[in-house]
Amino acid sequence: MATFLVVTRYLDLEAVAEVRPRHLAWIAGLYDEGRIVVSGRKSSDDGAVIVLRADDEDAARTLLAADPYAIAGLIDVELTRFEPVR
Numbered sequence: 321m322a323t324f325l326v327v328t329r330y331l332d333l334e335a336v337a338e339v340r341p342r343h344l345a346w347i348a349g350l351y352d353e354g355r356i357v358v359s360g361r362k363s364s365d366d367g368a369v370i371v372l373r374a375d376d377e378d379a380a381r382t383l384l385a386a387d388p389y390a391i392a393g394l395i396d397v398e399l400t401r402f403e404p405v406r
Contacts, residue, residue, distance in 0.1 A: 323403070326372050328398075330366055332394055347359060350372070359371070
């Protein structure tokens with residue numbers, strides 16, 4: 321399984337607040353599946369960071385496309401595959 325760093329940028333903070341409960345439920349499901357290693361909002365409050373596990377980049381993008389923020393068009397997403405040391 322591959323590991324990815326996901327960095328998001330919020331495009332509309334007011335709308336993000338409205339969608340957040342659905343987004344957090346989606347995040348919880350990925351934790352339950354063992355897909356997310358760690359996640360959280362950036363301290364600048366303009367986006368978030370996720371360390372995500374998926375079979376490959378296409379699978380990672382498919383998972384991220386199901387994020388309620390992405391469905392609502394509220395985020396830009398940067399996806400980078402990396403090799404963790406531990």
